[in-house]
Amino acid sequence: MSYGYDPDLKPWISSEQLYQALKFKDREYVHKINSCKNSINSWILGNKRSPDIELNDETRIANMRISIHEKIKQNRKIERKLLETGDDKIIFFVSTEFWNEHNSKILEDIRLIIRNND
Numbered sequence: 056m057s058y059g060y061d062p063d064l065k066p067w068i069s070s071e072q073l074y075q076a077l078k079f080k081d082r083e084y085v086h087k088i089n090s091c092k093n094s095i096n097s098w099i100l101g102n103k104r105s106p107d108i109e110l111n112d113e114t115r116i117a118n119m120r121i122s123i124h125e126k127i128k129q130n131r132k133i134e135r136k137l138l139e140t141g142d143d144k145i146i147f148f149v150s151t152e153f154w155n156e157h158n159s160k161i162l163e164d165i166r167l168i169i170r171n172n173d
Contacts, residue, residue, distance in 0.1 A: 076101070078118065123162065138166060
């Protein structure tokens with residue numbers, strides 16, 4: 056995954072890695088998150104220190120929306136699977152109650168955006 060342009064950053068390996076990096080302005084720390092080999096290590100680094108930005112629910116949801124949308128835009132197979140859900144309610148169930156609710160809504164919103172752009 057890529058978000059923005061920074062020649063020193065590798066492509067993002069997951070939406071979680073990008074989500075964690077979006078919490079920081081410190082480019083050195085962003086590079087450290089970007090160099091993680093998996094999402095778990097990205098999550099650990101992203102939660103190891105206080106974010107450089109104000110992190111309230113609105114900011115967290117906005118950053119997750121960016122992260123998930125970037126992932127889907129760059130993976131046609133995931134985009135196709137999302138569109139195959141039609142108008143069905145999406146039920147996300149692999150996280151906390153907060154993220155299950157919001158990720159379901161984010162995916163439904165992104166599905167609508169993709170459908171309207173076709």
